[in-house]
Amino acid sequence: FYSQDRERYLRAGLLAATGREEExxxxxxxxxxxxxxxxAYLAPSHLERARIYERRGEREQAARHYPRxxxxxxxxxxxxxxxxxxxxRALVRLSGEPQP
Incomplete structure (x- = not known):
């Protein structure tokens, strides 16, 4: 069994980098x-999802993935x-609270 997680993660990153964020x-x-x-890719995938959602202005979605x-x-x-x-820091920014 070979799950190709590395390849799937890299593919997602390439799609995001080329503006195909939904994919x-x-x-x-x-x-x-x-x-x-x-x-091994779970945490980084949450970070990347949060970044995508934040770029798209979907603050609530981003605020779900940053804490995870x-x-x-x-x-x-x-x-x-x-x-x-x-x-x-992104979570603080999304919450609208002043940063220290």
């Missing part, structure tokens, strides 16, 4: 906690913490 969301939505093979990413990466490696901090 990218379909591919990113394919990652779930039910698949142990997809777990932050939760999944709450104990990430030190070199990955800036991404989690970026997502936390």
């Amino acid at each position: 990218a969301l379909v591919w990113y939505n394919g990652f779930s906690e039910a698949s142990p093979y997809a777990l 990413f932050v939760e999944l990466w709450s104990e990430c490696d030190p070199e990955l913490r800036p991404m989690a901090q970026q997502a936390q």
Whole structure:
């Protein structure tokens, strides 16, 4: 069995980069906690979904995915913490609260 998670994630990223965000969301939505093979891509897929939704002005959708990413990466490696901090700042921005 070969799930092609890496290829699916890369495809979603390429679609998003070329402006085909609706298609990218379909591919990113394919990652779930039910698949142990997809777990490595689950958190990053939430981050990318949040970014897409935020770009499209869909703040509520973005606000659903940023916290999930932050939760999944709450104990990430030190070199990955800036991404989690970026997502936390995005949540503050979406909530309309002043940033420190």
